[in-house]
Amino acid sequence: TRKPLIAGNWKMNLNHLEAIALVQKIAFSLTDEQLEAVEAAVLPPFVDIRSVQTLIDGDKLKIAFGAQDLSAHAAGAYTGEVSGSMLAKLGCAYVCVGHSERRQYHGEDDETVGKKVRQSLNNGLSPILCVGEELEVRDAGDHVSHTVGQLLAAVDGLTAEEMDKIVVAYEPVWAIGTGRTATPEDAQEVSAALRKAVADKFGGETAAKLRVLYGGSVKSANCASIMSKPDVDGALVGGASLDAEEFAKLIKFPE
Numbered sequence: 001t002r003k004p005l006i007a008g009n010w011k012m013n014l015n016h017l018e019a020i021a022l023v024q025k026i027a028f029s030l031t032d033e034q035l036e037a038v039e040a041a042v043l044p045p046f047v048d049i050r051s052v053q054t055l056i057d058g059d060k061l062k063i064a065f066g067a068q069d070l071s072a073h074a075a076g077a078y079t080g081e082v083s084g085s086m087l088a089k090l091g092c093a094y095v096c097v098g099h100s101e102r103r104q105y106h107g108e109d110d111e112t113v114g115k116k117v118r119q120s121l122n123n124g125l126s127p128i129l130c131v132g133e134e135l136e137v138r139d140a141g142d143h144v145s146h147t148v149g150q151l152l153a154a155v156d157g158l159t160a161e162e163m164d165k166i167v168v169a170y171e172p173v174w175a176i177g178t179g180r181t182a183t184p185e186d187a188q189e190v191s192a193a194l195r196k197a198v199a200d201k202f203g204g205e206t207a208a209k210l211r212v213l214y215g216g217s218v219k220s221a222n223c224a225s226i227m228s229k230p231d232v233d234g235a236l237v238g239g240a241s242l243d244a245e246e247f248a249k250l251i252k253f254p255e
């Protein structure tokens, strides 16, 4: 059985002092048991990660942390970039790769996303690989082939053992920050197709272990119904993860 992952993508919000305050509030809203029923993770901006790590490690909080992006390169003359090895050294478990905002606003194509997956794995980080279609693609009925195509391009050349480290997040672009959530059936349709593509390429055992998250306007009010779908194994949460009370409720969704 797959343990659900509830990951908060803070995007470009909160300085390091606000980051500490948010993690503290999340921690004292929840018991260790609640934090162990699911896996909870936060993905702060780069400059907050050290502060979040010090708090989480110092108080042995059962909250994982990671980054929102990493460089496609290992090291060297790449001004402004942050490498996978730097993130690993800080204790990051996860790193978001291929978020639609990176694809849209920073021109990341499948090839770049694939290189970032490679850098994540080379440094022992679990990529949260984001895929998802724009509204025009869904309206044309091509959402399944589009998202499966993004997934297969990003994991090309991986071994099954490497695939075991990957988390996939299905984030329909039209549902991000819009308040327009996919229906549980929409999330299930694509999640099942993504899992099947992994089964076809890497085998049934790898596919059975794969966690597929849903992202796009997830809130405490819609979380449980989406998570009840058999192929949906957690959530990648934007806006609602900035509110400690809301995020704590999301972590408590199985109750």
Ligand code: 13P
Binding pocket: 009, 099, 171, 175, 176, 177, 178, 179, 215, 216, 217, 218, 236, 237, 238, 239, 240
């Ligand atoms: P919202 O939850 O704000 O819609 O953002 C979703 C998202 O992009 C998470 O990565």
